[in-house]
Amino acid sequence: MRITDAVVTGLGDEHSDAAKIRPKPPYKISTVPFENGRLVRVDIDPLTPLNSDLAGPCYVVSQGPVGGAYKRVADQNQKLSDQESYNIHSRWGPREFDSEPIEGMRFQDIDEDLKQSLFQKIRSSGSRALLHTDNDVEKLTRLKVVDPNGRITLAGGLMLGTYPQQFFPRLVIDVTVHPQDAKDAVGQIRFLDRKVCDGPVPYMIQDAITRVLANLKTIRVVYGAQGFDEAEIPEDVLREAITNAVMHRDYSTFSRGERISIDIFPDRVEIISPGGLVGDRTQQNIAEGKSITRNPTLATLLRTTPIPEQQGVLAEAQGSGIPRMQAGMRQLGLPQPEFSADLVSVKVTLHRHGLLDQETRVWLDQLPNSATRQHRENLTLALLFRLGKATVAELKSALGYDSDEIRQILGHLMAEELIEGLGDGPFQISARLVEHAAVANSGFELTDLEREVFGALSATEQKSIRAIADQIGRSVSSLRPVLRRLVAADLVVPTAPPQSRRRAYLRHTNSHMDEGQR
Structure with missing residues (x-):
């Protein structure tokens, strides 16, 4: 006590x-x-x-x-640290640093083209924001580009200023291409490409997107008789992620010396912005589509300022950005965006290598009923083929569908005898399909007994020769030459040397998937 x-x-x-x-x-x-x-x-x-x-x-x-x-x-x-303490203290309160005036910035520092395009966009949208304003100063004050005392705000200067970095040199986007999978990897070459994107926010974001796309691979995607090129990560996903970083970053005095970093690695793109999560947002609920921002004026201007030389605006500011990112990644069979945060920064990770590469699409096209199969069913098949097996929960996490949708997809695929499993899993590609793919890639014709042994094996669960014999009702001695032949054909993988008592066997996955993973 x-x-x-x-x-x-x-x-x-x-x-x-x-x-x-x-x-x-x-x-x-x-x-x-x-x-x-x-x-x-x-x-x-x-x-x-x-x-x-x-x-x-x-x-x-x-x-x-x-x-x-x-x-x-x-x-x-x-x-x-002082910054960490401040972020915790102000997490739930108003933090409108984007409405603070920029000392020394004048009306001559506003880009005339950006200003007029903003006015035009607001008028064409049917908004009443500019009604009964007699001059540009009144219009800009109404939009909080200018504060009540006639001074240009931080949000206004960042969005419409000719060169905001004259006043805040570190409010930029730094795009860096790394040769290996970590910044601190050993090697003589520190980075392959680098660009510091500056200027007003609309141009800064567009320059960052262009630079990232220039350093991503382009894949050829074929849908039916039509083919077109796509970046590894969709442009719309990059735009949402980079715009979100600009919109939600911390603009307090603690963070104005920090830049947004975009790091391009061989397998992923990481976007890191200063400032932790705000309000009730956590890593677990950040994707729920709830609109919360620490910079309301900047968010409004991003929603109303046109993208340079394009149709549309940079952001919707309705909490739809992350769901749109998820949908874009899912469409190409890419893993869902990953979010991580600490007290002073937020990181978004976008993986580059999707499930539906050209070789996988060829395999899917060879399956029964491929012409009528839904896109989400193809994604599920591709993921199961890559992982070997997965539960409903694992498929939900990887693909971004809810549990009921996953069960419905699995039900359709089981009805077509394309996958095997019970309850909530694990599920795996049916032995018939794996055999077909393996034989097609190896040019190896199976005897009835070899087909029976191959069908008894799993790509993820090791089985001894005794377990295989018991499962199919054959003698151990009759299976030894069969397994030797399957191993030699690279259709079955042994887990230990021939003399080992612990020797077991795994079904080899499709050879073209193995090459992609290597």
């Missing part, structure tokens, strides 16, 4: 002299059995507007709010 009393006293009334932590976080204390005794368990919830009138971070009273706030890293307590 002494431990419990000490916890209650230390986390008790934050106005008490005995309180060791302020603000007081919501907590629940209990005891749980452990070995021959009991442990004191304390569950502590993060501070939110729903459970506290005070903003975090919590700090040790004796050390003060500046130096007394910590984060847990592995088995160590590390002090929060």
